[in-house]
Amino acid sequence: MGSTQETFFVSHGTPMMTLEEAKPARKFLESWREKVCSNKPRAILVISAHWETEEPTVNDVERNETIYDFYGFPERMYKFKYPAPGSPELAKRIQDLLRSSGFQGANIDKKRGLDHGAWVPLMFMYPEADIPVCQLSVQSHLDGTYHYKLGQALAPLKEEGVLIVGSGSATHPSNGTPPCYDGVAPWAAEFDHWLETALTSGRYEEVNQCETKAPNWKLAHRWAEHFYPLHVALGAAGANSKAELIHNSWDDGIMSYGSYKFTSS
Template identity: 35%
Template sequence: MVPALFLAHGSPMLAIEQTEYTAFLKQLGKSIRPKAVVIFTAHWETQTLTISSMDGVYDTIYDFGGFPPELYAVKYPAHGSTELANKLKELYEQKGMDVQTEQMRGMDHGSWTLLHRMYPEADIPVVQISVNPYLSPKAQYAVGEVLRGLGEEDILVIGSGVTVHNLRIVKWGETKTEPWAIDFDDWIIEKVQNRDIEALDRYESEAPYARQAVPRAEHFVPLFIAMGSGNPANKAKVIHRSYEMGNLSYLCFQF
């Protein structure tokens, strides 16, 4: 049995840098060895829930610019699983949710930067799923709920995003974390650990500094999906918390 996870993917540089966070991801991969990974990535947005369905090796997508050449040399040759993709599609169809599959898309950095650190040998099949950032937190939670129980089959569900993610106000090279980012994450931690989905559904009006922390929801909503997919009998746990560039959060949860 494996838990569900919300993991921060932050800067693409985590694929090549050696930091406290990359060391955490390495150890996390050693402690959790699933038979497959299902990952909801903030860098794949669709109106209709879309599941990657292929058995071959994913192309590595470099969906960013202005980084060192060595980052673009990183390859993560994980393969997909049409069998698992079809199973997931059927689960959503049984719940009456609109869902489709996609056969050609590669693996974006919301997926491969994390998995490259956790499972560097790329020997675990991966299925990516898109997010719709315009759905409410309650609706995102319901998307995750459909996959509840996959952990009992040793299938790891990951929501890949970031809680505090405002690239317009990050402070390059800053090592001191700004208090407002901490305050926002503190509020999120309390509500998540209490499974207060009603309050989380109102985060835009109730969480401190919500507009600064979440100027757009695509990186935030994987948190609710991961929360919904986890076993509700388990206590939600913070498994890592650190910051870069003044306010970019690397808060991670286990469900």
């Protein structure tokens, strides 16, 4: 298991994906090893939208518990398990990389398992749950540039066989946003087009300043925690990396499953 030159951002969407077998985003994740990333990584680092902390924190456990951080769903969803091993060695390596890059508050959590931003996509990408997984938190009170720099600090992990995956959502409107059952809502389509164009054109500084540069920012992301995992994956890939849209589909015409691969040059 050698180095990897690719990092990823996946839109994990609703946990109902665990039951909806025909969902296009689920089929995309199920094809991961065949069509997206055939090399088995030594370990996986997931930056999940569903773990928010004041300072960057990585979990350090021997075996990951499955966290059901949702409510009101069918009972079957609370029976899924993704008992991937943890990696204390990787957790310490992540802490060291962050601290050496100036993130002095980088912490280790010795209890937390994997929330659904991590285990839902992973159960389709790597269903055997035999690859060590660490999860890193986001700091949603900060900004895209901060998370890009966080990713830059983690870039050496690629040379060590660690797969870096940001897990969030290309658009994640508030619960009160009206759905669009006749195609895609214009505001969502505009934001999604901006994101794809900016990324694939290499306009990373514009993406880092999404809070002021993106069209319909507050409609697309009422809160930013689902977008910042993208910046971590992008930063880890490097300034000269190439971005590629590898999947897109929609829920209710407002939630984009846009997912990207970043290949380091």
